[in-house]
Amino acid sequence: MAQTRTRLTHAQLAELARHAFGLSPTPPDLPADTDFEDAEGVLVASTGTDGLAVREIPRWRSPAEVRAELDRRGWAQPAAWVGRPPEDAGGLPDRLLVLLPVAGTAPDAAEISLTAAAWAQRAGGRELMVVPVPVTAAGPEIGWPELATAYGAGPVASRVEPDPLSTGGRVVVFTGLSGAGKSTIAGRLVELLLEAGRTVTLLDGDEVRTHLSAGLGFSRADRDTNVRRIGWVAAQIAKHGGWAVCAPIAPYAATRAEVRQLVEAQAGPGSFVLVHVATPLEECEARDRKGLYAKARRGEIAEFTGISDPYEEPTDAELTIDTRRSSVDESARLVLDYLTGS
Template sequence: MADTRARLSDAQLAALARYDFGLTTEPPELPEADGYEDAEGVLVATADGGALTVREVPRWRSPASVHAELAVRGWDRPAGWVGRPPDDVSGLPDRLLVLLPVAGTAPDSAVISLGAAVWADRAAGRELVVVPVPVTAAEPEVPWLDLAAAYGAGPVASHVDPAPPSTGGRAVMFTGLSGAGKSTIAGRLVELLLAAGHTVTLLDGDEVRTHLSAGLGFSKADRDTNVRRIGWVAAQIAKHGGLAVCAPIAPYAATRADARRLVEEQAGPGSFVLVHVATPLEECEARDRKGLYARARRGEIPEFTGISDPYEEPTDAELTIDTRGTSIDESARQVFAHLTGE
């Protein structure tokens, strides 16, 4: 029988690293397979008769390797810190082991390098060793003091601030039925942001379909692929501190969640903003300037969202807008205020 391989997510790889590093005694919950790969197809672990053998978890530095570096530097149990630097660094010691809890981020995530860069800038003149660790900041799988001790640090300095860093980039995704007003509001939002001096990339639905998603149809699988591609591009923009605006129908909750994960892995928590343009079906159908709903009612357009295919209303939207009582400009300004605080 041929070996079976499973491709692990970033969260699963972090769990595998925690287990391999002895930060937890519980093996991670993984799908049944003979071997496990990372996103690039590198074999990271094997399973034989229920026994899990970890070969290597790329990107994550083991506590042993950090201990070795500290020994070379001549550091004996330096003070430790978990997370980003405090606003006032005057009380920090001159020598510090910084642990960045960034479990779940992608291997090339800018969040990791950004965290190191923030420390280098804020704590200039101090000796630092900055290490990403496979622990979740908001709900740590390992107590901070135990984590610091595992990597060779002494008492955690001052206090612990586990909040993960952010690139400052954002991705705004409008979702709603055809004819709800998504694209029009998105276009007006871009105008407002440009007028305020922001650099914005608009991922126009028609252009995405023509170029990025050329060849895709409107089946559930193709729609999912289209939205995930949009999410990936938006994530790359946000990763480098940019602002992306997109307005796909995005009818399925799981796919929208994938897009959110892609963006927040690259740009940090809160970098994905979902706007539900909640114009009801009857209003969208009454507008129907392109005659799409009429064609769908006649069965000429299969798998049409709201008619022959479901639209799963968001329960996690940062903003919900109903254009029946709000103008396009007012709707766009609501989103603008959410993004800028103005």
């Protein structure tokens, strides 16, 4: 019987690397009789009758490889530093092994390169070796001293737990019924962000349907595919520090959660902002400029959200807006204030 083949997420690859490197005694929970590949299609591990077999994990350097590199350099247990460089690097030792906890982020995430570049700028003649490691900054799976020891370093120069890496990119997703005002508020928000000098991309639901999701219908599977495509594009923008504003109906909670996870894996915690435009159904029907609700009521449009297909109201939205109580400009500025911390 042929092995099933599946692609692992960045978080799953990090978990696999931790176990393979001896940084975690717990193996990842993976299905049996399966071949696993990374985002580039490289076969990294398999499960079979003999259990889990790890082949290679291209992104991560194992502790053994790093220790061997330290030996080649003639470094005997250099001091370790975890995370970003300090503002004042004056008191740092002459040789430093920098460990970047970046589990769950994409290998080409901009923040990894930016952090390495920041270290190079502040090195001040010091010898540095910067190594991404498959642990998370906010909740490390292994203590920093133990991590440093595994990679061949001596005492940790910094015991301050670093903040999770973030690219600075943001994704704002407006969700709500058809006619709720999502696209109008999203468009005004983009104007305000541009006025503030921010580079931003608008992914409007109708325009995405015309281009990125042409050919999809309105079944649950097609709706989910449409929202996932929007989320993927937005995550790529945020991964490289850009901002994206999206305005799909996005009726299903599980798919919205999936997009949140995707974006935050690429751009860091807090990079995804969900805005529920909570205009009631009766108000949306009253606005019905396109006559869509009337057609749905007559049965001329199947699987219409709010009429013949469910809308699962968010319980995890960062902001909720009722357009009966705030104008388009007021609504957009509420979101802007949230994004800028005003």
